[in-house]
Structure formats: structure tokens, C-alpha cells
Amino acid sequence: MNSFKKIMTLAVSAVLATAALAGCSGNNVAYEDATDATEAGINVTVASAEIRDIETTVTYTGEMVAGDIAYVTGKASAKVTSINADLGDWVDEGDVLVRLDDTDYAFQLSQARAAYNQADAAYQSAIVARDNVDGVNKQAELQLSQAVNASQIAYNDAKLNYERQSELYKKGSVSLVAYESAKSAYENATLAYESAKANYDINVSILADGNKKSADSAVATAKAARDSAQLAVKQAETLLDNTVIEAPISGYISSKNVALGQFASAGMALFTISDTRSLEIEIKVTEAVVSHLEVGGKATVSVPSANVTDADGRVCLVNPVKDAVSGMYIVRVSVPNEDNMLKVGMFADVALTTTESEEDALSIPTRAIVQTEEGNYVFVLNGNLAEKVWVECGAEDDEFTSITEGLEEGDVVVCDGKDYISEENNAVNIVE
Secondary structure, eight states: OOHHHHHHHHHHHHHTTOOSOOOTTTSOOOOOOGGGOBTTBEEEOEEEOEEEEEOOEEEEEEEEEEEEEEEEEOSSOEEEEEEOOOTTOEEOTTOEEEEEOOHHHHHHHHHHHHHHHHHHHHHHHHHHHHHTHHHHHHHHHHHHHHHHHHHHHHHHHHHHHHHHHHHHHHHTOSOHHHHHHHHHHHHHHHHHHHHHHHHHHHHHHHHHHHHHHHHHHHHHHHHHHHHHHHHHHHHHHHHHHTTEEEOSSOEEEEEEOOOTTOEEOTTOEEEEEEEEEEEEEEEEEOHHHHTTOOTTOEEEEEEGGGTEEEEEEEEEEEOSSOOTTTSSEEEEEEEEOTTOOSOTTOEEEEEEEOTTOEEEEEEEEGGGOEEOSSOEEEEEEETTEEEEEEEEEEEEOSSEEEEEESOOTTOEEEOTTGGGOOSSSOBEEEOO
16 A cells, blocks of 8 residues: 555544554444445445465364374283283383293294204304315325326336337347337336326316315305204294283273283284374365365364363374265374373364465455455545455455455455445445
8 A cells, every 4th residue: 555545544534533443353343334424424444454374274073083003912822921001001112011921932942042053063164174175185186296206207217218228229238028128118107107197187177176166065055054043043032022012102001802821822912002192183074175285284173072172283194095985085183182181082173274375465354355256356445435446365264365466565445334335435434
């Protein structure tokens, strides 16, 4: 609103002795029928366009449920030897609720650990044997080398003897028999030497490859046996641990289905724990509403039976899938309950703030707006005259509507009496 408008409005207000421009409902305005207008014009009440938060809400009724529920079941099969919680008791997470007879499970663990120790010893021995493969191979290689050396010495001796006998035979100093014998011995020594070298080459390669593979295979087999034994130990430890049943969450024991001396089997329902420090209200909304709700959204909760009004809550669940039975969408609202005033099963009224809400919105009382097929308009004061201004409306709550176009902060609009204003008759008189 420009300064001229403001000055004129104040001037008219002073003349009419109505210095305060009151809201439609904020100052208990006593409105007189416009037909009793004074000479100054039509009697009206007014309000200023102000910045405020507009919260659009939808209200539903739902039932209180526990915010966190845990169903405690048995994980081992044995007789119950002790029970440390009763119906209605408060328990903390980690508290021992039940102990089962662990005699058989302790014995199984002892056997599993003994089997593991044996398997681990066999594995360590296999590692030592594998690490000693090089020593074994060197010993065998030495023996083969010695055989080659011996055959080489025999070969050298036979060669020298053959060469000497051959020279003597040429000179006629030895007989043909002696020469032939030396020649045969040389040939045999040559074969023996070549055979010893070949045997060395072949067997050294086989030893190096075969012994290592055999040792590696023995280690792998022993390790697999040890790993299996280790797994058996862990399983036995888990079974023994399962004889002690602890509370998975903190809360009240809301149901108890176990007795001392009873045989509890794995999977058997023992307790239900309900954490009521924060409760939830489950409601069902239509598809027209669910798209305007989001997790974390504000909610105001009232529970008449507990004398609780306007408690702060938050939307904690907006199910995106429609319920097949009701055809509606399930929404949950969490509300603090530290004083334990609220109880599971109570009914609560929940006002949900939708995403259509606006913060710091330029707003006027909703009843100042005239709705027509062409659009919405209001009457804005210009001195003592009411001028028609078309506006664009946004979010609205029970009393106010945000204006997105057409007005400025501080503009004064007519509330009561607007129905009597026309273009020909737009002089107004502000009344209280």
C-alpha cells in the first residue's frame, strides 16, 4: 500500500474516531448492519494484509499403538531355569529375561573345541611338512648327483683303458681279446654315464614338482578340515548363547507366555515388549489427501480420554501403497509419551498439516474475499472509498487465506459490509 493510501486511511479513521484498524475476528468487532450506514458511508469492518504462516490441515481420528514393539522368541530348545521379568515390568535393552538349561549345549561346545584343536594341529603339521619339501628334494638330488659322479668316474677310467689298449693293439702288444674287452667296457661305461645323467635330470624335475604339489594339497586339505571345525565351534557357541534370552529393546512387558520349568522350543513366543515412550496413531486417508502429506510433517494431537490437547506430533509413515481392504492410505503419526499419560488403544484426534501450507505468506481474513465465476476480489480502502481489486489466492486455514497477487503488505481490506458495496456506492464508514 503506498504512503498516500496510508495517510488517507488514517485521516478518515481519525475523523470517524476509529484509530485502530481491527481484524475481522481478532478484536471482537461489534458490526452493525450496513443498512444503518451513517452519512459517511456504508458501515464496514476492516483488516490489514499481514505476513503470517498459513497452515492447511485435515483432521482424522485414529487409535494409539506402540511406537516400537518387539516379539521375543526362543532360539534354543531347553528347559526354562529362570525368568527375570513379569507382565507390566519395564525392561531395558540387554536385560536378561530368561535362562535355559545349558548343560547339553556346553558339552557340545567342549567337543567342538576339542575337534578344532586336533584339526588345527594337523594343519600346522602340514604347513611344516610343506616348508620342508625343499630339504627333502635337496637330499634326493644329492643322491642322484652322487650316482652321476660315480658313473662318470667309471666312464673316464673305461675311456682311458680303452684308448691305451687300442694303442697297444695297433702295436701288437696286446691280444684282440684284450682290445675287444676294453672296448666293450668303455661302451658300457658310456651308456651307464649317459643313463645316470638322464635319470638325474628327470627325477630332479619330478621331485621338485611332485613333492610341492603333494605338500600343497595336504595343507589345503588340512585347512579345510580346520575351517569346518572352527565353524562348528561358532555354531556351538551361538547355541549356548541362545540359552540366555535378552530384551531386544527397552519397554514394558505387554505379554508373557513362558513359565518356570517349561520346555521352551526354538521359535516359541515368550514375551512381547512395547516401548510406550513414543506412541503412534494410525489413521487412513483418502488419495486426495495422501499426496499432500510427507514424513516429518507437523501434526497436532488431542486425546480427550487422557485430557491431552494440542500435543506436538510428527508424521512418521506415509504408506505409498493403498490398503487393499479399505481402499485408503495408512498414515502414522508419532507423539511423545514420556509422562505415560497416553495408553495403547486410546483414540486420538489428529490435525495433519499438509504440504499446501505456506510460511511468511501475505494473508487476509478469508471472509474478506468475494468469490465469483470470473475470479476472486476484495475491496481495498483508498481514503473513505472501497476500491475493487482482483486477487490470486493461495493456501488457507480456518480463518486466513494467503494472497499471491493483487495486494501488498499493509493494504486495508473490507471484511463485514462488503456485500453492500458497489461501484456507485463505495463510500464506507469503519466501525468497531
